Amino acid sequence: MLIFDEQYPYISLSLVHVQNNFLKMAIHTDVVIIGAGPVGLFQIFELGLLNIRAHVIESLDKPGGQCAELYPDKPIYDIPALPVIGAQQLVDNLMEQAKPFDPVFHFGQQVIKVEKIAENEFFLLTSTGQEFISKAVIIAGGVGAFEPVKLKIPDVDQYLGSQIHYSIKDPSAFDGKDIVVLGGGDSALDWALSLRETAGSVLLIHRSEKFKAAPASVEKMRTLCENFEMQFLSGNVTQLLSSDSGLNGIEVTSLDGVKRRVELDELLVFFGLSPKLGPIKDWGIDLHRNQLKVDTEKFQTSVEGVYAIGDINWYPGKKKLILSGFHEAALAAFAIKAQLEPGKKVALQYTTTSSVMHERLGVSDPYAEDEAAA
Helix, strand or coil: CEEECCCCCCCEEEEEEEECCEEEEEEEEEEEEECCCHHHHHHHHHHHHCCCCEEEEECCCCCCHHHHHCCCCCEECCECCECCEEHHHHHHHHHHHHHHHCCEEEECCCEEEEEEEECCEEEEEECCCCEEEEEEEEECCCCCEEEECCCCCCCCHHHECCCEECCCCCHHHHCCCEEEEECCEHHHHHHHHHHCCCCCEEEEEECCCCCECCHHHHHHHHHHHHCCCCEEEECEEEEEEEECCEEEEEEEECCCCCEEEEECCEEEECCCEEEECHHHHHCCCCEECCEEECCCCCCECCCCCEEECHHHEECCCCCCCHHHHHHHHHHHHHHHHHHHCCCCCCCCCCCCCCHHHHHHHCCCCHHHHHHHHC
């Protein structure tokens, strides 16, 4: 039994099975994009220009990938025609650019299975049990699914989400609190500097005096410490200190073995994200050092109909840059159009002059308006 949505005929819902009186429906679509980072978001746009709409599956709870999760406030300088743009602003702009094509997002779930079941037909299953039937699959998952590098001391798990955090969704939750930030990278420095303005106090702890963060951020942190506006301590957290009311401190051991007690309300851990290729390695795709091998014509993997763009793919001369991923997304879109309409020439049309492109984008033709005025 198939149910077709009249508004979006490219989507259909197939009733695939009934378990425990619960009706499971697989989503049918032309393309599934795995990953909603900048390259995955631009892929929506490139497909849309060719009248192909997509469903997007993202393991995080929001779009943007590393840009939104690790360094939303960091400036990016190598996006064409944009001398400088914040990482989160880039994500917001890409979302706005994709908006005319009505993408459907599925956040907070990971694709755990991709199986080719027929010519131009793939079955996908996510960690939440959602099923998809798609004619093509585009893997745009960065370098895989990301997991935060954990603080490896006893009893951490019992305070996760309450007083120990690996990410921040609402900065205002830390207003007036005594905050300890762990880490020496951009995320740790950025959040320490940002929260300093509203927190009761901020202490940054890193294992050494050497940082893997922007020099300007490190210099600003040191200046604030000299002015007693925040604090820095070199060492490693070796023990959590708690009472009946919860976590109230940590033990920090310096490199010379000296132990110090630090009181706190909240502990923020920014040791970075660890990329995990995860289930992708079991999908039968040829790999090159944990990256998916692709050609440079279609950016198709060794499995026909499965494409890979962005940091997760590999080919001779590969450069892990956002702008490289944008190029890959454009060529992958044309390849998928040819796959979905075999034997039909895919015409190259320009958004500056094509009335077809203007219609798909929902914009008026400025040249037509000029002619009408004349």
